[in-house]
Every structure is written in structure tokens, then in C-alpha cells.
Amino acid sequence: MDFSFSEEQTLLRNTIQSFIQDNYDFDKRREIIQSEEGMSKDNWKQLAELGLLGVPFSENDGGLEFSSVETMIVAEEFGKGLVVEPYIQTVVTCGGFLRRASEAQRQEHLPRLISGDEIWAFAYAEPQGRFNLADIKVSASKSGDDYTLNGDKCVVSAAPWAQKLIVSARTSGDQSDKEGISLFIVDKANDGVSTRDYKTVDGSMASEVSFENVKLNSSSLIGEEGNAHALIELVADETIAALCAEAIGAMSVLNETTVEYCKTRKQFGQPIGKFQVLQHRMVDMFMQYEQSVSMTYMVNLKLEEEDIERSKAASGAKVQICNAAKFIGQSAVQLHGGMGMTDELNVGHYFKRLSMIETQLGNADHHLKKYSLAS
């Protein structure tokens, strides 16, 4: 049993920390998220130059061939910096699909992803589907070798920046069947793809995406037709593992900031951190954080396990992270008093990001049920 990081892993962490220190202080982040673009193309290029966009891919595909632990480190540090550039969406989620795609697809797409020339987004959610990844109305009907894509996806994170989308669509079966789901690579510039872009609560961007008779040829199909559900579950779990890491990064900053504030803020002639009721609240925040770190390590080390074991690990971790995100976020604002309510302080921004992580790929209720069904 060993939970320590290797020298290389620590080096990787240091690299990201200095990237964030140099490029991503709170004021710079504010400029980025308030710009029309909503992200920094320069930062994205730099991440590519540092090799970070290639973390999970094989050396054959031009990547670094690192494990999930390295991805966890990247995501955790990005969580501390509240990075809005779509690393998880592009590298972890879409990259997760692509590294399991055909040789031809990998050769066609990965070089441009790893070099930072293309951003990718995964379009899975639908208005009626809530968190059920199999509740899919978007349809891809086949004629000859081609498919025609129709329907609407909602809240597609990072889609405004993306050139390419990976879309889950129904090629057969009923609306919630696990069978009959297929994955397609869709160029956003294709005829019939339209997007409505908007800013999100956490400073990122998303789109409502509509497909109207979008023509796709069979080379856009990832894996076998109708058999994508298991792969979607797998990549969703990997994404959850990365989101958990991002969350613990954000939680650690909130906890440190809160403790520091309570040590310096004076009321009634003493630092408010001297009041026992606030001390206990901060201790609970700390314990929630530690429990979340444990679950994050656990899930990231179990991603290679059998489907059921992996899925339980991901759902369990997500439940812990959701509960901790809520408790730490709300408590950090409360302990900062009015200051915690301001847009000026970073506290509210971390709270908002954590609140969105709660919802992404299923909230605590959803994963509690999933965990229980898998047990």
C-alpha cells in the first residue's frame, strides 16, 4: 500500500503550479472569463507545449502515456486555480473516447487534439434525460453507409470553443434502452449543426446544440454501432474521477482561505477563529476535505477494474464529493460573512464551481442509487 507520489509526478505537479502562478492569478482569470472568447487560446497553446494535452494518450499516438494518477494531479491543480480552459472535456472525456477509437480515427484526430489545434466537447445530456446517460432521443438513422443525425443536446460544456463534438445518439431501440446507442464524431462546422452559446455559472461556457439532418459517414462512428453504452459509462467514470480531483483542489483553497480569514478577521476584540462554534465548523470542513481526498485517490486507482467495481468506486466518490462540495462551499461563504457574498473575493467563485461539479454527470442522489444498485 502506497499513497505517495513519484518524483516525476511531483515534478508534473510543480510544472502545473508554476503555470497557474504565472498565467492564472485571480485577476487574470477574471479577465479571461469576462472576455468574449471566455477562455484563453494562449493558455491552451501553452498547455499543449507543456505536453499536458497528451497526458493519457499512448506514445504511439503522440501522448505521454501517463496513468490516471497524472490526470488526477493535473485536474487537482486546475481545481486550485479554477482553470476554465476545457481540459477535462477535451482530454479526459473526448480523449477517453478517442484513445479507444480505431487506428484510423486516432491518426486523424489525436495529433490536432494533442497539439492544441482542436478543442473537443462531449454532447450527451438531453432536456428529458437528466443524469441518465441512456435516456437518448437524438437519433442517427442509417441508409447505406451513411447516418443522418437529428435532435437536441443540452448544456454541452465547452461546445462554444469546440471544433469537434462527440455525440451520443440512438441508432436503434427505445428512448432509455442501453442497447442501440452509438457514438459519433461530428464536425461543428457540418451543415445542420447549430449552437446557442452561453456563459455558465462557474465562468465556463456551454451550448444548446441542435442537429438537423446532419450527414455523417461511417468513419465518424466510434466503436460498434449500437454498442456504445458501456464505453460511455467507462469514460463518464473516468471523467468523474477527474472532476473529483478538480473538486478537492477547489476545496483545499476554500478551506485554507477560510481558516486564514478567521485567523485575521477580528470581532468582539478577538479573531473570529477563536470562537469554538466556528472552529468546529472549520474542523468539519477539513474532515470533509480529507474524506474527499481519500475517495478521489480510491476512484482514480480503481479505473482499470471490472465495470461493476469501477462504477461503484466512481459513484461512491461522486457522492462524497457532492456532499463535501456543498458543505465546504456553503460554510466558506458563511464564515466569510458578507465578504463571502461578493463577486470580488474568490470564495464565491470556488463555491460556484463546486456547485456545478455537484451536478455534472449526476448529483449525490443519482450516484447513491447507482451505488446501491451495483452493490
Added chain:
Amino acid sequence: MDLNFTKADQDFRNEVREFIEENFSSEINAGQNIEKYHEVTSDQMKEGILSWHKTLYKKGWIAPHWPVEYGGIDWSITQRYIWDQECANAGTTPLIPFGLTMLGPVIIAFGNDHQKDWVLKGILSGDDWWCQGYSEPGAGSDLASLRTKAERDGDHYVVNGHKIWTTLAQYADWMFCLVRTSNEGKPQEGISFLLIDMNTPGIEVKPIITVDGGHEVNEVFLEDVRVPVENLVGEENMGWTIAKFLLGNERTGIAGVARSKKAIDKLKDIANSELNNGEPLMKDSSFNKKITELEVDLTALEYTELRTLAKESQGQGPGVESSILKIKGTEIQQKISELTLEAIGNYASPYITPLSVRNFGSNYLEVGPEHTQGVSQNYFGMRKTSIYGGSNEIQRNIIAKMVLGL
């Protein structure tokens, strides 16, 4: 013991309900549901918020809790409760409390005849918009440590200092303000209560944008602001007594039971239309349980409020019970906003630009179903309720000290 309202009370309920139906419309009284808020100017916004106020002023119902001689009505406490309930049920624009609930009773209790005349008139008519100059950067929970000072110079006080969290000061004509007039004795003993014209030279109002993107609170900077001595309320250095009296009034009605009931109804509507595995979310046993627990909690609060009310109508003023109402009321409001956010699933994410003033209108961006609009902002905005008006930690301290004798 009797849980029923009398026949007279029920008749009264019908009467006020009818009046609200005939006179309130969210379109005319545009404080709520303002679409395209970004096209509304500050003056129009103010007018919208005030239009229901002015309707009630014309009817003579603007200040039911004031003594009749000052423009109030001789409604019983039960009748006032019914009135509040009916307003909440109809979703009327919340009245701005600074003049009506806070300053009015202070002036009636502590003001001189001249102040009673001009201050009360302006509050009733809505011509004077008041804001509250209490908190300072260094004086939040520990309000008595405030440092904004007022020094006597002939017939004037010269005020210098910095107030914060001043709600809707951007619309205010006047501010009632706690200032330090003496550094002798305990901090509480050197505070005075001043009425300050916001148009006086030396006052600067700076917006604070909050996490929900709204602009409701402000900083107010005061530099050599000259305030006529006649604007002192009560005597010099008795401001703390007045402030305590006022905070007691601030907490009355803070439970917000009727409005929370409305919000739970709305939450249920949302949970009935949102789907979860093809079924309404409301049918999901764990979500349903959370809503049900919240309803039971709210019912308990409703009866706690009614018990307080019954005591009050027997002449026992609102005491520390108001701390229970504040804590439970705000916790329930926050929980409702939390479950509503949970209910809308993926549509928690879209963000509407920082132009909305919560409770008073918002700018709708058409992404997702209508019921998802503004839900996230409301969740983040509601976090303030356990901080303002004496944080919930301070309220618990009050109960520990005053009720439990700890």
C-alpha cells in the same frame, strides 16, 4: 387553545384577498417579473418597486403596524398576519422595509414632533427612500465597534467614515445611520442615531456586485458630510438603545412562512415537470422525501410563528423568539433554493448576466425551460440570509444567553 380563525378574521381575509386581486398585477406593479430588465433604467426600476407601495398608500394600508394616529390601521395582530399571508400568496412585490418596518417605529418611539411629521410622511407616501447605515468593514456581527464618527461643529455634525452592505442605497434619498459621537465608556455608550440626506456633498455610493451577479448592496463613503443637528434622533449617545429597538423590529416577520410555502409549491411544480428516468422527479422517493421533510419543518415554523403572534397579541412583545424565527426561516428558505437547484438538473449551469436584482426582477435569457430561469442565482443569493440581520451564529448566541442563561 384554538387553531381556527374567527368568522371576523375570515371575512377580513376575503376582503383583503379581493383587494389584492383587483389591485395587484405583476405587470403593472413591475417590481416583479420584469422581463428585459437590462432595458429598464434605474429610475424605472425604482418606480416599479414603489408602485405597489403607492397603491397601498392610496388605500391607506401601507403601514398597518403603525399606531392609527401616525397613519397606521387598527388591525389586530391576527389581521396583520392574514394580510401578510395574503400578500405572499399573491406574490405581491415585497415592500422596502427600511422606512416602513425599521425607521418608522423608531421615529414614533424616539423622534421629536418635527421628525414625526416629515419623516413619517415621506415614508408613508414613498416619496423618501431610506437606507440603513449600520455595518462597517470592521463592524459586522460586532456592530458596537463601529467607527464612523460624527463631530459637532456649530449647528452641524461632521460625519466621516465608511458603511458597507447598505442595501439598495443606489435608490436612497436618505440614510439612517449609526455614528460614533463619543469614545468614552463602553463602545455601546458612544453611538448616536443620525438621519442623513444622501444628496449631501461628501457622500459616495459604490456598488458591491454579489455572487449571484446582482447589485443590491453598496458601500457608502462619508467624507466631511455636514448633517444638521436637528437630524439627531433621540439624544446624543443613545443610538445603541435605538439600534437594539430597531433590530427587534427587523426580525419580526423574518420567518417568511407564507412566501416559503409559495416557493415550495413552485418547487413541487418544477419537480413534477422535470423528468428522471422517464418519470416526474416528484415521484423519485429520495427527492420526494426531501421536499416532504421541508414541508413538515415549515409547518413547525408556521406554528412557532403563530404562538409568537398569539403571545404578542396578549401584549408580550417579540422577544428572543424572533431569533428562532430568523434562524429557522432563513434555513428553510435556503433549503428550498437548494432543492430547486437540484430539481433542475443540468440547467443549473446557464448563467444570466449580472443585471438582476433578486426579488425585484431579473433578466431572462431563454436557455432551458422557463422554470429553470434564475434558479442558480437565487441559490447563491440566498446564502446571504444566514449572514444578514445578525448572522445565524449571533442569533444562536442570543438564544443561548437570553433564553438558556448560558
